[in-house]
Amino acid sequence: MVSKLDVWLSHYLDQGSSTTFLQATESAKAAGYKCKDDNFKKVGYQNKLKCEEKILKWLDEAGLSESALKLKLLSLLDAKEVKIFQYEGGIVESDEFNSLGIQIKALDMALKMKGLYAPEKRDHTIEEKKPPTLTIVTSSNNE
Incomplete structure (x- = not known):
């Protein structure tokens, strides 16, 4: 079973x-x-x-061993891209350039894996809130 x-x-x-x-x-x-x-x-x-x-x-x-993942991460740190767009009826292709978005994400992941980020600070203090006070004012005059 x-x-x-x-x-x-x-x-x-x-x-x-x-x-x-x-x-x-x-x-x-x-x-x-x-x-x-x-x-x-x-x-x-x-x-x-x-x-x-x-x-x-x-x-x-599945090919996702620790060493394979590290190699993939290293390759992403050197990621490149090309932009292709249409301009005045024709197709224009840019020169190859660093894909900063991918590189930043890969670097962020590498830093997290190595534990190089400072731990997040969390405030665990509990503030006691006092209930509002009510002051009753009485007048001795009948005005």
Whole structure:
């Protein structure tokens, strides 16, 4: 008998499915887990942790090993592009130039991978809010 975890994994790694491929929450729904909407995310996350070795093996077999990803990232740091557009009825092609948008994203990813960003500062202090005060003024005169 096939376990729900195995069914979840088959949905998670199904490249033909745009809704479940590498989507832990949607894979939990498709696998038939019975829970409230908020809990599908939790089930998906837990299943992803349980199947981490199988997922990493699948990624390696698909050509997405750690070294292959690093090489791809390095190539993106040198990405080039050419712009093609229409001008006065003709097609004009620019010279090749650095694709700065792709290079910036690749550099950002590389810095994150190496842990070179400073951790985000989060304010965890709780300020006590005092309730508003009400002052009642009475007049002794009947005016």
